[in-house]
Amino acid sequence: MSLAAIRKVAGAVFKESVRDRVPYSLVIFAVILMAASFLMSRLTAGQDLKVIKDLGLATMNAMGLLIAIFIGTGLVAKEVERRSIYAVLAKPVSRASFLVGKYAGLVLTLAVNLGLMTAAFYLMLQYLNWTTDDWIKQGWRAPSHDPRLLVAIALIGVQLMLTTAVALFFSTFSTSPMLSMLFTLAVWVAGHFSGDLRNIQTAIDSPAAAVLAQGLYYLLPNLDALDVKNEVVHGLPIAWNAVGLGVAATMAYIGVLIGSAVLVFNRRDFK
Amino acid sequence: MLAIETEGLSKDYQVGFWRPRPYRALHDLTLAVEQGDVYGFLGPNGAGKSTAIKLLMQLIYPTSGHARILGRPAGDVEVRRRIGFLPENPSFYDYLTAEELLTYFASLFDIPAAERAARVARVLDDVGLGAERRMRLRGYSKGMVQRVGLAQAILNDPDVVFFDEPMSGLDPLGRRDVRQLLLTLRDRGCTVFFSSHILSDAETLCNRVAIIAQGRLAAGGRLTDIVGVDVLGWELVVDASPEAIARVRTRARRVTVLHEQRHALDLPPESPEAVLQILTDAGARVVSLNPVRKTLEDFFVQHVTGAAPRGESR
Numbered sequence A: 001m002s003l004a005a006i007r008k009v010a011g012a013v014f015k016e017s018v019r020d021r022v023p024y025s026l027v028i029f030a031v032i033l034m035a036a037s038f039l040m041s042r043l044t045a046g047q048d049l050k051v052i053k054d055l056g057l058a059t060m061n062a063m064g065l066l067i068a069i070f071i072g073t074g075l076v077a078k079e080v081e082r083r084s085i086y087a088v089l090a091k092p093v094s095r096a097s098f099l100v101g102k103y104a105g106l107v108l109t110l111a112v113n114l115g116l117m118t119a120a121f122y123l124m125l126q127y128l129n130w131t132t133d134d135w136i137k138q139g140w141r142a143p144s145h146d147p148r149l150l151v152a153i154a155l156i157g158v159q160l161m162l163t164t165a166v167a168l169f170f171s172t173f174s175t176s177p178m179l180s181m182l183f184t185l186a187v188w189v190a191g192h193f194s195g196d197l198r199n200i201q202t203a204i205d206s207p208a209a210a211v212l213a214q215g216l217y218y219l220l221p222n223l224d225a226l227d228v229k230n231e232v233v234h235g236l237p238i239a240w241n242a243v244g245l246g247v248a249a250t251m252a253y254i255g256v257l258i259g260s261a262v263l264v265f266n267r268r269d270f271k
Numbered sequence B: 001m002l003a004i005e006t007e008g009l010s011k012d013y014q015v016g017f018w019r020p021r022p023y024r025a026l027h028d029l030t031l032a033v034e035q036g037d038v039y040g041f042l043g044p045n046g047a048g049k050s051t052a053i054k055l056l057m058q059l060i061y062p063t064s065g066h067a068r069i070l071g072r073p074a075g076d077v078e079v080r081r082r083i084g085f086l087p088e089n090p091s092f093y094d095y096l097t098a099e100e101l102l103t104y105f106a107s108l109f110d111i112p113a114a115e116r117a118a119r120v121a122r123v124l125d126d127v128g129l130g131a132e133r134r135m136r137l138r139g140y141s142k143g144m145v146q147r148v149g150l151a152q153a154i155l156n157d158p159d160v161v162f163f164d165e166p167m168s169g170l171d172p173l174g175r176r177d178v179r180q181l182l183l184t185l186r187d188r189g190c191t192v193f194f195s196s197h198i199l200s201d202a203e204t205l206c207n208r209v210a211i212i213a214q215g216r217l218a219a220g221g222r223l224t225d226i227v228g229v230d231v232l233g234w235e236l237v238v239d240a241s242p243e244a245i246a247r248v249r250t251r252a253r254r255v256t257v258l259h260e261q262r263h264a265l266d267l268p269p270e271s272p273e274a275v276l277q278i279l280t281d282a283g284a285r286v287v288s289l290n291p292v293r294k295t296l297e298d299f300f301v302q303h304v305t306g307a308a309p310r311g312e313s314r
Helices: A003-019 A021-041 A048-072 A074-081 A085-089 A095-131 A148-171 A177-192 A194-198 A207-219 A229-233 A240-267 B049-056 B098-108 B113-126 B142-153 B172-187 B199-205 B223-227 B242-251 B273-281 B296-305
Strands: B004-015 B021-033 B038-042 B064-069 B083-086 B160-164 B191-196 B208-213 B216-222 B231-239 B254-259 B262-267 B285-293
Touching: A003 A095, A003 B098, A021 A048, A021 A095, A048 A074, A048 A095, A048 A148, A048 A177, A048 A229, A074 A085, A074 A095, A074 A148, A074 A177, A085 A095, A095 A148, A095 A240, A148 A177, A148 A229, A148 A240, A177 A194, A194 A207, B004 B049, B021 B049, B021 B064, B021 B208, B021 B216, B038 B049, B038 B199, B049 B064, B049 B160, B049 B191, B083 B142, B098 B113, B098 B142, B113 B142, B142 B160, B142 B172, B172 B191, B172 B199, B191 B199, B199 B223, B199 B296, B208 B223, B208 B296, B216 B223, B216 B296, B223 B296, B231 B273, B242 B262, B242 B273, B273 B285
Parallel strands: B038 B191, B038 B208, B083 B160, B160 B191
Antiparallel strands: B004 B021, B004 B064, B208 B216, B231 B262, B231 B285, B254 B262
């Protein structure tokens, strides 16, 4: 695998996304949603900051997820479908470098999109800060520009990295982009409920189902551990140890997914 | 060192959903292409030409056998620095311009940044796309995309090029340009391996050919050995009266009236001087006399129609 080749392929993916209107229309949509949350907050006396933060973070998460799933599942599938992969793989680029470059390019795209949404989010919070009376601000549990918001956003970024890796993994062997999208979405949803799988024996009687749920808990990523939106919005303490462990486990999970995707991709015939 | 060599290269695909069974697309292909050859890989549609080229490019993996390019295993990343490849009906990133696409590919070849712009401009001029270099590929016609495909295949000044149906989608002018490009590559010492089912192109360009049919190598060799120098007959065109033609009618295999007194005579391979003498004595005027030789098409038809059925893999 060559770092230089990965960088070049990633640059091409980023350029494609810059020219593709879909991610940018989603970013604009996200900004509009955040603006709408600002208006909604005006209707909820005393809760305005929480509403803006909550809806803002949720919007970033949802838009990032849409980009990761829609573009991630097409990263390889589109190349195969339009046969542009033939000319690229005949160049001095290993299949592994190509695949990792594709992944890195989409992660870069997501990072830039998340950065743009964060800037818009902070502008709105700044406006709220300017237009709010001091006596109201005294009732806020966390400052409007709480730096912990950046932690929550960074963890959304980590979740999106994992979602992109799942989408890429499915796209290396699935011939149907729709199936890849459904599987990726399923992993994302299940990943947010994996904590419930761990404790399912307390809710059901079947030992077999409990064992199955336990197996799924260890197989699926634990995205719940990376979700600190609630703590940040309500000014509650963050369990840093759990978050650190969650990030480490997610990175390892991403490594396994990319490694598996490379193994599958290396053996694939492009008829 | 051979430019391209394959030994027992075979490829099976699984066909059928419920009971998958192997289907042999390419059977035991053994080739040896010398450096500097212009090698025509000929066969009817579906014969296995593209399968063989994809195996050489390692876009697909062989079921058995192996292939080497410039002495190294096909698929070796370092080999790919020295080869060019034009896929059949190529397709590229249509959100890029031709200039941007080639600049990207030049970066994959590690062509220094300072050289890239000049190199890209040169190859785009070589394929006749200099004026459209800043147009996005989604606005290109099929023939223009084919030219971009040729440009990206020669971008790295390759030692060996693989062209899969290079004339596909091109108009007569485009085909003439491609022929010229192939000859330029040959003169530069580049080995050209191209697949085609257009025999006139192969006859004009190649020094060696292989014919593939039903997934098997049916025949191959030097073009001069295949088309031969033996004369199979003569085609004589004369302006002569019906009486003069009547004197030689028994010596001709066939006589065709072309226009009023103009006749075409199909003569056997024996010396045509006697017929010429009789006709000129009768006041005829010779318009042309041409030898009839075995063509690549004759050779192709002979081997393709005689090829064994492909069948299933064992």
